[in-house]
Amino acid sequence: MRLALACAVILLGCEIEAPKSACGVRCSASGECPEDYACRLDGRCYLIGAPAEQSCVPAGDGDPPPRIVNVRPGRDEIAVATNAFVSVVFSEGVAGVDATTMRLASSGIPVSATVHYDTSGSLGTLVPSTPLRESTVYEVSVGPGISDYANNPIEPVQWSFMTVTDLGPPEITAMTPVDDAVGVDITTPISIRFSEAVEGISPASFYVTDANGVVPGTIDFFPxxxxxLTSMTRTPYTTYTFHLTRAIVDSTGNPLVGAPLAFKFTTGADTVAPTIIAQTPAPNDSNIPLSISISVRFSEPMIGASASTLILDRAGTAISGTVEYFPETRVARLTPSAPLMPHTAYAVKVTSGITDTTGNPVTSGTIVWAFTTGT
Structure with missing residues (x-):
């Protein structure tokens, strides 16, 4: 009878579907689910219409459990700054990261801290409420209670690190130029060496001024x-002052000895010739577009760029064009009045009429390079 009924169902073309489970597979990386299912915040596919409060995530989905792939400070690291925080990167998105599952202690005594979790980077961060003590060993504990979205638990991990021993506030041990120096070359960078590693170096804490205010520059860091401090535009026979503020501190927060500090120096004559540091087209380039503009970048601010000092010629005949100079980029540009001829050799000439702002020429004669056009 059962067989006959089954056959009858088949002959009638009916389909009998097994009831669907309210809880399906994990959502895809793009948040997609099979038909009739929708992805929820826990990363599982739920049957559409199932109660929102329904929990049907199994105690594991067969995937490997999450792992810790990176930590800071590192295991057994020493000389850690007293203002350091703890960060943990997980191998996948996890749940349960909070102050009860990510903990910091010293000699078993808990350290008050705030714990954050960044879902975009699977990153847990523990920020102590107050600076850590110097020369102290701290223990970090992560887990139990952290799992991925399929309830695969992480294996608890512990490690320790030691904070730095304070050697006292940082001092300046060497600097160039020295205080009250005179005749300083206008291209000389301002260099400072400290007695220990420092933090807080920025354009607001290390800068140069002249009679008109702050002179912009670029800060470079070295071991x-x-x-x-480099890339400053300075003029000959001018007094400058470089400043260092109390924002410059060591890793334990001690400010620079004597800060705020100010040191003066006076420049001398400019005897350094400028150079060409980039050119377009480059020497011996080929297949150059016929509508190209010629550009030359110099090592310092320049004057004198004109149609008589930046020249484009073909077989000894100057090509008509317009020359512009852009002081913000130190670039001179020659734009021909008409497209160049195809498959033709051209020469670019830069003469001694182009100089820096104190009269040093870029060349004692003429700089020449060639290129060839395409179609």
Missing amino acids: QNAVR
Whole structure:
């Protein structure tokens, strides 16, 4: 009888579907689910219409459990700054990261801290409420209570690190130029070396002024506790002052000895010739477009760029064009009045009429390079 009924159902073309489980597979990486299912915040596909409060995530989905793939400070790391925080990167998105599952202690005594979790980077961060003590061992504990969205638990992990021993506030051990120096070359960078590693170096804490205010520059950092200020536009026979503020501190927060500090120096004559540091087209380039503009970048601010000092010629005949100079980029540009001829050799000439702002020429004669056009 059962067989006959089954056959009858088949002959009638009916389909009998097994009831669907309210809880389906995990959502895809793009948040997609099979038909009739929708992805929820826990990363599982739920049957559309199932109660929102229904929990049907199994105690594991067969995937490997999440792992810790990176930590800071590192295991057994020493000389950690007293203002450091703890960060943990997980191998996948996890749930349960909070102050009860990510903990910091010293000699078993808990350290008050705030714990954050960034879902975009699977990153847990523990920020102590107050600076850590110097020369102290701290223990970090992560888990239990953290799992991925399929309830695969992480294996608890512990490690320790030690904070730095304070050697006292940082001092300046060397600098160039020295205080009250005179005759300083206008291209000389300002260099400072400290007695220990420092933090807080920025345009607001390390800068140069003249009679008109702050002189913009670029800060470069070097090993062995050194910093340098470069790329400043300075003029001959001018007094400048470089400043260092109390925002410059060591890793334990001690400010620079004597800060705020100010040191003066006076420049001398400019005897350094400028150079060409980039050119378009480059020497011996080929297949150059016929509508190209010629550009030359110099090592310092320049004057004198004109149609008589930046020249484009073909077989000894100058090509008519317009020359512009852009001081913000130190670039001179020659734009021909008409498209160039195809498959033709051209020469670019830069003469001694182009100089820096104190009269040093870019060349004692003429700089020449060639290129060839395409179609």
